[in-house]
Amino acid sequence: MAAPLPVAPDSADPNFADLIAARPGLSMHAQDGLVMEEVPLSRIAREVGTPTWVYSAGTLRRRYRALKAALDGAGLNASVHYATKANDNQAVLRVLAAEGAGADIVSVGELRATMAAGIAASRTVFSGVGKKAEEIRFALGQGIFQINAESVEEIAMISAIAAEMGVLAPVALRVNPDVDAKTHAKITTGKAENKFGIAFEDAAPLYARMAALPGIRPIGIATHIGSQITEGVAAFHAAYARLAEMIRGFRASGLPVERVDCGGGLGIPYRDEVAPPPEALAGAIKATLGGLGLPVMLEPGRWIAGPAGVLLASIVLQKQGSNRRFLVADAAMNDLIRPAMYEAWHGIVPLDPVRFADDAMPADIVGPVCESGDTFARGRAMPLMAPGDFIAFLDAGAYGAVMSSTYNARPLAAEVLVDGNRFAVVRPRQMPEDLLAHQRLPDWLAP
Template identity: 75%
Template sequence: MAAPLALTDTADPSFAELLALRPHLTLHAMDGLVMEDVPLARIAAEVGTPVWVYSAGALRRRARALKAALTDAGLTATIHFAMKCNDNLSVLRVLAAEGLGADVVSEGELRISRAAGIPASGIVFSGVGKTADEIRHALAEDIFQINAESVEEIEVISAIASAMGRTARVAIRVNPDVDAKTHAKITTGKSENKFGVAIGDAMEIYARMATMPGIEPIGIATHIGSQITAGMSAYRAAYARLAEMVKALRLQGLPVQRVDCGGGLGIPYRDEPAPSPEALAGAIRATLGELGLPVMMEPGRWIAGPAGVLLASVVLQKQGAAHRFVVVDAAMNDLVRPAMYEAWHGIVPVSGARAVAPLSPAEVVGPVCESGDTFARGRLLPMLETGDAVAFLDAGAYGAVMSSTYNARPLAAEVLVDGARFAVVRQRQTHDALLHGQHVPAWLGT
């Protein structure tokens, strides 16, 4: 998106229009909002709220659609799920079964991906601040690729790999200085961003890598931002620059085995246009296809975002001087995107009767002691009573992973739905667990 979607937009999509784009969600007169074959009211009643709920079917369908788009474009490609958007073990297990690898940015993510059954040969380690311990762990695991983001980091990798008697497969992340026209806080491919090396310096750095002990230079990588919905022009510009670099490296006799195209493909949270996987595959083919190299993709949000919802229950309705407030038991510590990015999420009543009731504007807020704990302003919703459940749509990416225990609020449970089955795949944190690891020194007394 070119700018944040304001919380006060009018002419919002109807409940029916929102659900029409999300085939794993349907609204039944009796069962209300249903994910695959499971009524969400049942999950809210049995597990409690707030609770994250993920559709295994949606994850599979979207992973397969992206794979098919790349294959149909004639590309030899591997997909590595950007698990920074969702690190739930069961979500990763579903995607691993579809043949996806992982793009990780910490040792913790690397360990979770391995626990999910993703082979080391399917893991890419990205990020600007890998510690020496993280690099050692990645080399000990013999992962597929490390994406280095600076000369300084390459020198560290070389020293560690040499000391371990290993050879690190390293791609250099290039900052192509391309504006992806997305939110300022999630753009990564402009010259002022912290990511990667300047494209003007990349050739020299790649040549230097080829002479360093413990390093096998295997390719180049880029990632220009997240939630890109402004068409394919930014992708094409970035990939065209990478193609020029590959050709120049080959003229110098330097080997390039593959190109990492990154991720960032956006989704329509509201009704904004969103490019298709076919369009992205076409952009890759048009710019990089003639090189004859395998390519890699690192999608996250596009696969997981629409597959998840956050269920919350109404605590109360409050009539203020100017607005009707709907206070729910989820808060900004659970879903921070509206507070952080002014992001728009669809909000749908779980009750079938509520979904067809008359609508009026409401402020949807959480219980955290911050004015920013606001999910929506002026949102058209039915009158809601204490205990009514609502679903925040498209919460499968950058939802649970960004949650916190602010205001001493325990982390919410997570549930996976698969057809007519569902299971709690992460238990709700207990209040006692909030004290775990804390220690009062003896001098403070008992």
């Protein structure tokens, strides 16, 4: 094998040991290699195959409890509604349901998933800008806890459907506070140019109109300013302060407000970011909304599920290009699309303890999909790898499997749950024949 040409790695990247030390659910053992809770990940890779998503039940529980403890410690009357879009696997939902989590959903499919996992509709918030009439009707029929309305048109639709059904729809008005969360442009949601919510200046008259409509019970204000917010809690503080100002105005006008939906967005450290702890977010809520005497709601997704998952992959081959070394994995952008879509950084570590300790040299880590964008990392420090060696993409528990596709006719990866010293396949690997099973030929093309 030709020696790799010397391309300097990004010296700012944390090394393997630092990455694992910062993730309590993972540890490196001298014999077993990378271990999640008490299960060697190489065992899962060998028995289940790759690529495979693996989730830690212990990490899900620990992070949910840490967030709830921070809210309770701040003296807030707060409920946590897990953002199902981050990871909708039934096993993940069941673990969180057992912890007492409610749900935040953006489709009837997610509502059906959360109900199947044991989270009642009466503990579920229905968000999203494009709810269909049949989705609203189904949610109301199931006794949905709250619908977050995002437009004048949607409010009119909810009113008509609820009146027809003879029920009162519990509706919160999602307000766009025009606050820059300083996150990636594709996941910011609280600026004036974003598609989400009602403009701040339009909210008060619309809330008053909503209160007069048949079939609607106005219950409060909701907001969500973006995802993966790591630059402190100043943006949260600014958004919640604007909500508090609005709520005081509503009360002065005699309008009812039962609760405040603070959304989600608290970020996690994928690389070596200093992400704010949940105690800082709880402090921002208390400082701005605590004096109103209202229950508050949080809708975390990534913060709970992201660090709880990894994506296991195998090295197909190591290719030496003219001026770069490539590690070609059997996972691809159709499995984990975040690097291609958001330029996202994920820690990538070998499972083998010898590879983990070997000298590392720059490599581009890529997948087999026929797109140049199928690249997970460039110039990443990695040891020499052989075909069949296993690697893990860290912090892949959120916006991983749920964003997967079958592009290039690649079947969906398996999903596994680890709980202590046990593991189980919680979604079997899709088989190649499954890709054709639901296709139909019209009569004139049939053989």
